[in-house]
Amino acid sequence: MERIESTQNKQVKEWKKLLTRKGRKKQNRYLVEGLHLVEEAMKSDAEIDVLVIREDKVTDYAYLYEEREIDAVEVTEEISSMLSDAVTEQGVLAVIKSQESPESLRGDKPVLMLDEVQDPGNLGTLIRTADAAGFEGVIIGKGSVDLFNPKALRSAQGSHFHLSIIHDDIETWISVFKDRGIPVYGTALDERAVSYRSIEPQEKFALIVGNEGNGVNPQILEQTDENLYIPIKGQAESLNVAIAASILMFSLYH
Amino acid sequence: MERIESTQNKQVKEWKKLLTRKGRKKQNRYLVEGLHLVEEAMKSDAEIDVLVIREDKVTDYAYLYEEREIDAVEVTEEISSMLSDAVTEQGVLAVIKSQESPESLRGDKPVLMLDEVQDPGNLGTLIRTADAAGFEGVIIGKGSVDLFNPKALRSAQGSHFHLSIIHDDIETWISVFKDRGIPVYGTALDERAVSYRSIEPQEKFALIVGNEGNGVNPQILEQTDENLYIPIKGQAESLNVAIAASILMFSLYH
CATH class of the missing domain: 3.40.1280.10 (SPOUT methyltransferase, trefoil knot domain)
Incomplete structure (x- = not known):
């Protein structure tokens, strides 16, 4: 499992842009945050690029990426918090392709x-x-x-x-x-x-x-x-x- | 019209306590904030102790206390902001007696x-x-x-x-x-x-x-x-x- 520690990492910078409407439109991707929404995404036919999991939650949430062979990345608390919009961050988010039919x-x-x-x-x-x-x-x-x-x-x-x-x-x-x-x-x-x-x-x-x-x-x-x-x-x-x-x-x- | 400039003023300290449930219960009073709610209070039979108006709004809101002889107090921006819970503060609030029937x-x-x-x-x-x-x-x-x-x-x-x-x-x-x-x-x-x-x-x-x-x-x-x-x-x-x-x-x- 890949681990990212630098807030200057190129991928992290791209994910951060998904917090803005402009970034979402450009990348045709969006973020969902928290266990409930990530689980709902996995139950659906959403195309999940990657799960981003905070270092202290990797063991707890291993079942998420193990059961369906989804890419997962471990990140530091600092990066996790940068990507979060929630008041109480749960340490897991998914990068999902926007699809409209x-x-x-x-x-x-x-x-x-x-x-x-x-x-x-x-x-x-x-x-x-x-x-x-x-x-x-x-x-x-x-x-x-x-x-x-x-x-x-x-x-x-x-x-x-x-x-x-x-x-x-x-x-x-x-x-x-x-x-x-x-x-x-x-x-x-x-x-x-x-x-x-x-x-x-x-x-x-x-x-x-x-x-x-x-x-x-x-x-x-x-x-x-x-x-x-x-x-x-x-x-x-x-x-x-x-x-x-x-x-x-x-x-x-x- | 009374004007209060000190954030240490005793009345200001009492009003500030109305932002907490405990303070509201103790004083049997509450605050409503913003023009719409203050006007609704005045249309109702609510007992209004006093209107608290920010210094730059005294002229705009004079009609509020003039038409019904309600006590009004002018305060500085700092005090007004201390008493406000809103994101965009309108510079007027009313201290109202809680009544339950x-x-x-x-x-x-x-x-x-x-x-x-x-x-x-x-x-x-x-x-x-x-x-x-x-x-x-x-x-x-x-x-x-x-x-x-x-x-x-x-x-x-x-x-x-x-x-x-x-x-x-x-x-x-x-x-x-x-x-x-x-x-x-x-x-x-x-x-x-x-x-x-x-x-x-x-x-x-x-x-x-x-x-x-x-x-x-x-x-x-x-x-x-x-x-x-x-x-x-x-x-x-x-x-x-x-x-x-x-x-x-x-x-x-x-």
């Missing part, structure tokens, strides 16, 4: 689309909940935080391995779904919207939720089949986007 | 009960969503983070001013609701639980959600009328507690 999004089951969702915790929770609700996939539109943001991955708790997730243009996909006869629902607060309770549960649809402050862009709402709202009974001004989307996902798809 | 929890509308919810962001989101769903109040059980935690208050976005919220023993309240003929629902993942979809919407009930890792305590689940679960279709292992509670609140109460 737009062709796997067929709309056979519901699809969630995210328009300029900015908070990584919200993005991750949306993906985790879409998984729990049995959705086929999630389309992350332009202007949203990216899936491979470390905090988004932590909040998603491995659900991004279970769904088809792509970063793509929402308006293009609205056309695709319409061509396939799949209804597209936006979410809005204005009076042209209809209460989600008037919509019967269905097998196939696309649901669009939007930015934390501004909701879904108006030009997108113009292209949907129907825009839904959640009636608010109390004095709260709005719902958190992940909460609102969850109520809709579980109500519209049984 | 158990008698206002009558169960005329649904009530949410929280058993050992530990994450302040979850607690705040639960309160915000209970408000939006039209609930009467929230009972925060022992072992939960407290409502007056700065991060909980931020996530609640002022909804704690709109509901009856108390910190009290959940088992006591289960008895109270049972005596009043109000059904009490727990949430669980085990097989004795029934799908929430089998429960018709109703006007009065109490709903208990639990700890992020362990759910509701078993001895509490034994005392409920029924325990509900949310069927999970995908491969996600669970739902975030605030997400799960929101799906239930909006499904059980229209």
